[in-house]
Amino acid sequence: MGDIDVELRGVTKRFGSVTAVDNVSFHIKKGEFFSLLGPSGCGKTTILRMVSGFETPTEGVIEIGGEDMSRRVPFKRPTNLVFQHLALFPHLTVYKNIAFGLEMKGFSKSEIRKRVDEMFDLIQLQGYAERKISQLSGGQKQRIAIARALVNHPTVLLLDEPLGALDLKLREQMQLELKRIQREVGTTFVYVTHDQKEAITMSNSIAVMNNGIVEQIGDAGEIYENPRTVFVANFIGETNLFDGTVSSNGNGAATVDCAGLAVKVAANGPVMDGQRASVSVRPEKIRIGAGSDTLTNSYEGVVEDVVYQGSTTSYRVRLGNGRDVNVAVQNTERSDGFSPGAAIKVGWEPERGVLIPEHAP
Amino acid sequence: MRLERFVLRLWAGLVYLFLFTPIFAVVLMSFSTSKYSTFPVRSWTAKWYSEAFGDEKIVAALQTSLLISIVAALIATLVGTLAAMGFVRNSFRSREIMRAFFLSPLIIPEIITGIALLSFATLLSVQGGMILVIIGHVLIGLPFVLTVVSARLYGFDRSLEEAAMDLGADEVTTFRKITLPLIMPGIAGGALLAFTVSFDNFLITYLLAGSEVMTIPVHIYSMIRFEFTPKIHAISTVIIFVSVSLILVSQLLAGERRQT
Ligand SMILES: Nc1ncnc2c1ncn2[C@@H]1O[C@H](COP(=O)(O)OP(=O)(O)OP(=O)(O)O)[C@@H](O)[C@H]1O
Ligand SMILES: [Mg+2]
Numbered sequence: 088m089g090d091i092d093v094e095l096r097g098v099t100k101r102f103g104s105v106t107a108v109d110n111v112s113f114h115i116k117k118g119e120f121f122s123l124l125g126p127s128g129c130g131k132t133t134i135l136r137m138v139s140g141f142e143t144p145t146e147g148v149i150e151i152g153g154e155d156m157s158r159r160v161p162f163k164r165p166t167n168l169v170f171q172h173l174a175l176f177p178h179l180t181v182y183k184n185i186a187f188g189l190e191m192k193g194f195s196k197s198e199i200r201k202r203v204d205e206m207f208d209l210i211q212l213q214g215y216a217e218r219k220i221s222q223l224s225g226g227q228k229q230r231i232a233i234a235r236a237l238v239n240h241p242t243v244l245l246l247d248e249p250l251g252a253l254d255l256k257l258r259e260q261m262q263l264e265l266k267r268i269q270r271e272v273g274t275t276f277v278y279v280t281h282d283q284k285e286a287i288t289m290s291n292s293i294a295v296m297n298n299g300i301v302e303q304i305g306d307a308g309e310i311y312e313n314p315r316t317v318f319v320a321n322f323i324g325e326t327n328l329f330d331g332t333v334s335s336n337g338n339g340a341a342t343v344d345c346a347g348l349a350v351k352v353a354a355n356g357p358v359m360d361g362q363r364a365s366v367s368v369r370p371e372k373i374r375i376g377a378g379s380d381t382l383t384n385s386y387e388g389v390v391e392d393v394v395y396q397g398s399t400t401s402y403r404v405r406l407g408n409g410r411d412v413n414v415a416v417q418n419t420e421r422s423d424g425f426s427p428g429a430a431i432k433v434g435w436e437p438e439r440g441v442l443i444p445e446h447a448p
Numbered sequence: 449m450r451l452e453r454f455v456l457r458l459w460a461g462l463v464y465l466f467l468f469t470p471i472f473a474v475v476l477m478s479f480s481t482s483k484y485s486t487f488p489v490r491s492w493t494a495k496w497y498s499e500a501f502g503d504e505k506i507v508a509a510l511q512t513s514l515l516i517s518i519v520a521a522l523i524a525t526l527v528g529t530l531a532a533m534g535f536v537r538n539s540f541r542s543r544e545i546m547r548a549f550f551l552s553p554l555i556i557p558e559i560i561t562g563i564a565l566l567s568f569a570t571l572l573s574v575q576g577g578m579i580l581v582i583i584g585h586v587l588i589g590l591p592f593v594l595t596v597v598s599a600r601l602y603g604f605d606r607s608l609e610e611a612a613m614d615l616g617a618d619e620v621t622t623f624r625k626i627t628l629p630l631i632m633p634g635i636a637g638g639a640l641l642a643f644t645v646s647f648d649n650f651l652i653t654y655l656l657a658g659s660e661v662m663t664i665p666v667h668i669y670s671m672i673r674f675e676f677t678p679k680i681h682a683i684s685t686v687i688i689f690v691s692v693s694l695i696l697v698s699q700l701l702a703g704e705r706r707q708t
Contacts, residue, residue: 139614141610141614160613160618161610161613161614162613162614162615162616162617162618166614167614167615168611168614170607170610170611172607174605174607174608174610174611175611176608176611176612176626177608177630178629178630187612187615187617187625188615188616191615191616191617191621192616235611235615236614236615239615239616
């Protein structure tokens with residue numbers, strides 16, 4: 088099985104009547120940074136707990152390094168988990184917490200000291216070795232929890248929202264460190280987050296989850312540029328969604344009639360006339376003002392709202408049929424912006440939009 | 449509102465007075481030179497203490513008491529802790545019945561527990577004696593250990609055990625390195641309580657002791673019956689002091705702040 092490290096096949100987990108994870112399948116390559124992204128309660132923690140062995144799948148198989156894990160107890164799995172609620176040992180010092188896994192594996196005292204000291208450098212907490220856990224801040228605890236898992240150099244490192252309590256600067260620093268470790272040590276990362284920015288910047292591959300189901304798996308670009316469900320389009324980045332019915336299609340193009348607005352869009356998969364579908368168009372892919380009247384999709388509208396955001400300016404434009412679209416414009420030149428109330432045109436080419444056919448319920 | 453509080457305080461004060469006056473009297477009289485229990489105390493002495501600790505029978509009874517209480521407390525702690533783990537960590541159908549069974553010595557009058565044990569022993573034709581007394585003391589100590597250790601276990605964060613296992617510790621190591629140290633204050637508190645109820649126990653010991661086992665409460669009782677001496681006050685004061693201290697320590701342990 089060579090380069091596949093973690094594989095889930097048809098994994099379902101039910102707690103009584105609650106289906107926390109619903110028929111999930113994916114595989115993660117060796118050394119990959121794989122993110123599980125999704126809103127609260129969608130089953131991310133449950134997946135990690137099944138991979139580490141604390142929950143047994145109701146159905147399905149989990150393999151690590153090609154080996155079926157179903158009969159493997161947690162303490163014999165080649166994984167380490169950074170718990171969402173950290174679970175640091177309150178009766179041990181910081182040093183003893185980090186050293187715990189190495190002690191269990193019977194490393195020599197000097198080797199343990201060397202490795203733990205390396206960790207202290209990494210998480211920038213030199214001098215905290217003898218502290219008690221209760222004497223640490225939330226962010227410090229989070230770093231200790233990461234170190235306690237990382238120090239063991241596991242084949243697969245599972246991280247459950249490990250950077251939540253850190254401030255932006257430290258967060259970015261730790262993100263870089265984690266990426267560096269992933270490159271240098273070749274550890275496979277399974278990273279749980281509900282922060283889409285974090286997932287996009289860190290991952291080789293992202294699984295977007297909703298309600299226990301994996302909605303889409305792909306690299307960041309694919310998921311952003313080619314969302315396959317309305318949920319994914321909405322959850323990753325901002326978007327304008329035009330819901331309607333397909334009024335004509337063929338030759339890799341389709342028109343969706345959306346409350347009187349005909350939206351042309353490139354169609355890669357098969358669609359049928361009369362099918363319900365949505366078109367997702369990212370705000371930065373819409374042109375506003377000069378030049379937008381020659382585009383295939385071109386509509387008249389009135390500027391409702393202007394928000395200056397530094398590198399971009401964001402406009403809310405009300406179209407003729409009464410619906411709003413958001414448009415983001417790069418501020419490449421000094422403000423040539425529009426003011427609220429201005430009558431303008433907005434437009435985009437069909438291939439800028441993404442057609443998302445509604446699935447049969 | 450203020451009146452209400454005042455009345456409540458007054459009431460509490462009266463209750464304490466009612467509870468502790470006799471005990472205070474014993475303590476005071478143990479330091480009185482008078483051979484009879486008179487009040488107020490006119491002059492002070494510690495001679496009853498030296499006499500009490502010079503009395504071979506009292507010392508022997510103290511030793512017997514200590515031995516019985518330590519052994520009974522150890523057994524009660526071991527059994528009670530395991531039972532608490534079983535009750536808190538598992539849910540099985542007979543759990544509540546089993547728990548009630550373990551706690552029953554708290555509610556069933558001691559004399560009945562004693563008689564039951566005695567009849568049981570007769571049934572097995574076991575003589576009264578040390579072993580029987582220890583069994584009786586284990587029984588009355590168990591509910592205390594069970595209660596205190598259970599409380600500690602309910603507040604225990606199981607994810608700490610998962611974290612240990614995730615880091616490669618097997619079940620036994622996890623228990624030894626994580627669970628045990630964290631519930632230790634509960635276990636120690638339970639053990640001290642079990643020791644105290646055993647050390648203070650009269651009725652069960654009296655019923656089960658037979659002739660050769662003489663613990664300090666039983667000995668005090670026989671002393672009162674034959675000849676009264678202020679040595680009784682002295683030794684009683686010692687017992688009061690030890691019991692109260694142990695209970696205070698066990699309370700401190702049980703209430704020890706749980707770090708998270
Ligand atoms: N032990 C359990 N018993 C019953 N239900 C559970 C249990 N663990 C999780 N669940 C349920 O399973 C679902 C998924 O939970 P999970 O913890 O995996 O979510 P999550 O994606 O990690 O959410 P968050 O981002 O809030 O941590 C939730 O509806 C939760 O209530
Ligand atoms: Mg979670």
